Amino acid sequence: MATVRLLGYDEASPEARAVFDEIKAARGVDDVNNFWKALAHDPATLRRTWDSLAQVMAPGALDPLTKEMLYVAVSIANGCDYCIHSHTAAARAKGMSEAQYQELLAVVGMACQTNALVSAMDVPVDSAFLVK
Amino acid sequence: MATVRLLGYDEASPEARAVFDEIKAARGVDDVNNFWKALAHDPATLRRTWDSLAQVMAPGALDPLTKEMLYVAVSIANGCDYCIHSHTAAARAKGMSEAQYQELLAVVGMACQTNALVSAMDVPVDSAFLVK
Amino acid sequence: MATVRLLGYDEASPEARAVFDEIKAARGVDDVNNFWKALAHDPATLRRTWDSLAQVMAPGALDPLTKEMLYVAVSIANGCDYCIHSHTAAARAKGMSEAQYQELLAVVGMACQTNALVSAMDVPVDSAFLVK
Amino acid sequence: MATVRLLGYDEASPEARAVFDEIKAARGVDDVNNFWKALAHDPATLRRTWDSLAQVMAPGALDPLTKEMLYVAVSIANGCDYCIHSHTAAARAKGMSEAQYQELLAVVGMACQTNALVSAMDVPVDSAFLVK
Amino acid sequence: MATVRLLGYDEASPEARAVFDEIKAARGVDDVNNFWKALAHDPATLRRTWDSLAQVMAPGALDPLTKEMLYVAVSIANGCDYCIHSHTAAARAKGMSEAQYQELLAVVGMACQTNALVSAMDVPVDSAFLVK
Amino acid sequence: MATVRLLGYDEASPEARAVFDEIKAARGVDDVNNFWKALAHDPATLRRTWDSLAQVMAPGALDPLTKEMLYVAVSIANGCDYCIHSHTAAARAKGMSEAQYQELLAVVGMACQTNALVSAMDVPVDSAFLVK
Numbered sequence: 001m002a003t004v005r006l007l008g009y010d011e012a013s014p015e016a017r018a019v020f021d022e023i024k025a026a027r028g029v030d031d032v033n034n035f036w037k038a039l040a041h042d043p044a045t046l047r048r049t050w051d052s053l054a055q056v057m058a059p060g061a062l063d064p065l066t067k068e069m070l071y072v073a074v075s076i077a078n079g080c081d082y083c084i085h086s087h088t089a090a091a092r093a094k095g096m097s098e099a100q101y102q103e104l105l106a107v108v109g110m111a112c113q114t115n116a117l118v119s120a121m122d123v124p125v126d127s128a129f130l131v132k
Numbered sequence: 133m134a135t136v137r138l139l140g141y142d143e144a145s146p147e148a149r150a151v152f153d154e155i156k157a158a159r160g161v162d163d164v165n166n167f168w169k170a171l172a173h174d175p176a177t178l179r180r181t182w183d184s185l186a187q188v189m190a191p192g193a194l195d196p197l198t199k200e201m202l203y204v205a206v207s208i209a210n211g212c213d214y215c216i217h218s219h220t221a222a223a224r225a226k227g228m229s230e231a232q233y234q235e236l237l238a239v240v241g242m243a244c245q246t247n248a249l250v251s252a253m254d255v256p257v258d259s260a261f262l263v264k
Numbered sequence: 265m266a267t268v269r270l271l272g273y274d275e276a277s278p279e280a281r282a283v284f285d286e287i288k289a290a291r292g293v294d295d296v297n298n299f300w301k302a303l304a305h306d307p308a309t310l311r312r313t314w315d316s317l318a319q320v321m322a323p324g325a326l327d328p329l330t331k332e333m334l335y336v337a338v339s340i341a342n343g344c345d346y347c348i349h350s351h352t353a354a355a356r357a358k359g360m361s362e363a364q365y366q367e368l369l370a371v372v373g374m375a376c377q378t379n380a381l382v383s384a385m386d387v388p389v390d391s392a393f394l395v396k
Numbered sequence: 397m398a399t400v401r402l403l404g405y406d407e408a409s410p411e412a413r414a415v416f417d418e419i420k421a422a423r424g425v426d427d428v429n430n431f432w433k434a435l436a437h438d439p440a441t442l443r444r445t446w447d448s449l450a451q452v453m454a455p456g457a458l459d460p461l462t463k464e465m466l467y468v469a470v471s472i473a474n475g476c477d478y479c480i481h482s483h484t485a486a487a488r489a490k491g492m493s494e495a496q497y498q499e500l501l502a503v504v505g506m507a508c509q510t511n512a513l514v515s516a517m518d519v520p521v522d523s524a525f526l527v528k
Numbered sequence: 529m530a531t532v533r534l535l536g537y538d539e540a541s542p543e544a545r546a547v548f549d550e551i552k553a554a555r556g557v558d559d560v561n562n563f564w565k566a567l568a569h570d571p572a573t574l575r576r577t578w579d580s581l582a583q584v585m586a587p588g589a590l591d592p593l594t595k596e597m598l599y600v601a602v603s604i605a606n607g608c609d610y611c612i613h614s615h616t617a618a619a620r621a622k623g624m625s626e627a628q629y630q631e632l633l634a635v636v637g638m639a640c641q642t643n644a645l646v647s648a649m650d651v652p653v654d655s656a657f658l659v660k
Numbered sequence: 661m662a663t664v665r666l667l668g669y670d671e672a673s674p675e676a677r678a679v680f681d682e683i684k685a686a687r688g689v690d691d692v693n694n695f696w697k698a699l700a701h702d703p704a705t706l707r708r709t710w711d712s713l714a715q716v717m718a719p720g721a722l723d724p725l726t727k728e729m730l731y732v733a734v735s736i737a738n739g740c741d742y743c744i745h746s747h748t749a750a751a752r753a754k755g756m757s758e759a760q761y762q763e764l765l766a767v768v769g770m771a772c773q774t775n776a777l778v779s780a781m782d783v784p785v786d787s788a789f790l791v792k
Contacts, residue, residue, distance in 0.1 A: 125169035341473035605737030627721035
């Protein structure tokens with residue numbers, strides 16, 4: 001179904017395999033997800049994407065679960081099916097409870113509604129919101 | 133600039149004023165934001181939106197700051213300027229540090245990039261992501 | 265602010281002026297809106313856009329006001345400020361009452377919310393919805 | 397395929413069943429659509445969504461068919477497959493003719509084109525469009 | 529799966545068949561794609577869409593491959609699966625190499641990321657970008 | 661107007677200044693654009709974004725102008741005003757003629773229209789488009 005063949009480990013270039021190995025080690029898994037197999041046609045993009053993702057999703061001022069839930073929220077707003085599934089699964093693996101998930105869904109739905117109402121009326125930004 | 137006039141307290145209907153009063157009490161503010169003044173032309177939508185928002189954003193399995201950051205993330209993905217400003221301000225008021233904000237931005241940017249790459253290649257969902 | 269200068273009647277090419285004349289005659293106005301002045305740099309696109317719009321928005325199985333309200337709804341969902349303002353004004357000029365406008369806003373907001381909830385959960389299409 | 401299991405009547409909580417019963421009665425159907433079965437994991441969101449939808453879609457200044465067509469238009473612009481199918485089916489059930497449907501499609505397509513052209517050139521809003 | 533039946537040549541109206549014939553001749557193919565079969569329910573939209581597309585995609589100041597790649601990029605940003613597949617296939621048929629495709633993907637992904645970061649912070653437009 | 665203050669060279673951290681210096685050298689300019697001044701609050705994201713952009717936009721299988729036009733097309737589809745202005749200006753600086761720009765606009769507009777029509781009808785992907 002994809003616009004490119006998914007590349008398995010045996011078909012991937014040495015540069016791509018090196019990234020696959022890092023992903024498998026970092027996540028403790030035997031194989032990488034389809035996203036990485038699709039990206040493997042371009043080792044430069046595969047490398048850049050993995051390095052960036054590892055940097056951005058690392059624990060910091062925000063904990064990994066919060067970051068993963070933000071990822072889910074954006075993927076929903078962008079309507080990316082694959083990303084919704086992969087990051088919802090990742091959030092659950094990082095401890096998101098079903099109650100937390102249900103609240104996430106409610107917030108995202110509410111935000112999409114008020115985003116639309118505000119855009120519809122082109123409401124001017126309150127001066128109180130502006131950064132000094 | 134808006135498609136409707138913003139209704140101040142004095143111009144609003146009794147039903148709208150009642151919602152304004154609830155918002156002011158709940159938030160401890162002297163006046164409501166422009167969004168509510170724009171919605172006040174339709175007291176039914178004003179009431180429904182406020183009641184829904186109060187229910188959805190109340191503390192629960194997720195804390196109010198996490199909910200507010202999810203709201204910011206969705207508003208960014210939807211490109212709603214007003215909502216971005218109002219909910220970024222709200223998240224800061226609820227304690228979001230600048231370091232947390234910067235990480236939120238990085239996650240949202242990264243999600244938009246991989247959402248696009250995945251959609252571009254129509255990557256099939258891994259069976260491991262599916263709910264049993 | 266635009267990425268192109270807006271072309272007034274005196275600056276426009278004869279092909280563009282011909283379209284301007286048709287628009288002014290069809291709408292009974294003295295001057296065309298900024299959209300047409302921006303498009304006038306490319307008379308072929310100006311002509312194609314005006315002809316298509318005239319064909320699509322003509323009275324048919326749907327009346328002109330319903331078509332205009334659909335245009336507003338799509339412009340809101342796409343977050344196009346200019347289009348929201350121009351088509352909201354056009355709908356009002358075609359008779360949209362404020363009560364109708366408020367209901368339009370409520371429907372659009374509700375649709376954006378349930379669109380998000382459905383996408384979030386990737387709900388499978390009911391077989392009853394499918395065309396035989 | 398969904399990120400949650402669809403809950404049938406027998407599995408749903410009493411609060412969810414009560415909403416299911418209202419939907420079935422209001423629509424005169426034997427079972428609710430998949431959307432509601434997916435929402436049933438969170439009876440509060442199920443209740444709020446159904447109540448809001450019933451309020452928003454009720455006959456008012458706009459007739460139910462016009463509201464349903466607006467819903468279809470927004471769902472198309474948001475690219476929500478499920479919603480497109482469910483609301484197109486609902487609009488047909490409420491009397492949308494195929495000729496009306498074809499005109500709806502033409503308007504939505506045209507709006508998406510001019511929305512893009514306007515955004516591309518960042519056309520300034522004509523002062524004539526502004527609300528006094 | 530579609531919301532309309534796909535109309536084959538034998539079922540199509542004479543006006544629709546005339547467009548089918550033009551498409552087959554222009555592209556040197558035996559049958560038209562599903563998009564055209566779906567549009568055939570409305571010969572006016574079928575005709576307008578084909579004529580517009582032929583005009584817009586013809587060689588001009590931009591070569592056909594560049595135009596096709598722009599079409600792919602927009603389809604990705606809009607998340608239209610069918611269009612992504614059809615225009616990626618068309619770009620390959622017009623000579624897009626896999627290396628070019630990989631760079632297109634990288635640019636689109638990068639653009640979606642910086643678009644989000646910019647929107648998130650509502651960065652003011654530099655005066656140097658403005659058209660004099 | 662932004663959600664963060666724009667940081668000038670004097671206020672930026674040494675890590676941020678180093679990136680500013682690279683940008684100024686690479687582009688032969690005296691000062692960096694507002695985007696970079698907004699990003700400078702988070703030197704890690706500033707660095708990652710600049711390095712990624714430099715890698716992705718470098719000449720390769722696609723020439724820099726084609727890449728810049730793809731960037732414009734995506735920014736239009738995403739409705740990012742700042743990005744539309746900055747990348748349209750950049751494309752012109754790289755040699756995009758006004759005739760090329762007008763054709764780009766026409767392609768983007770057309771793509772948004774057919775994307776919407778296809779999504780509206782949920783047209784199934786032709787098997788001929790699929791990668792073997």
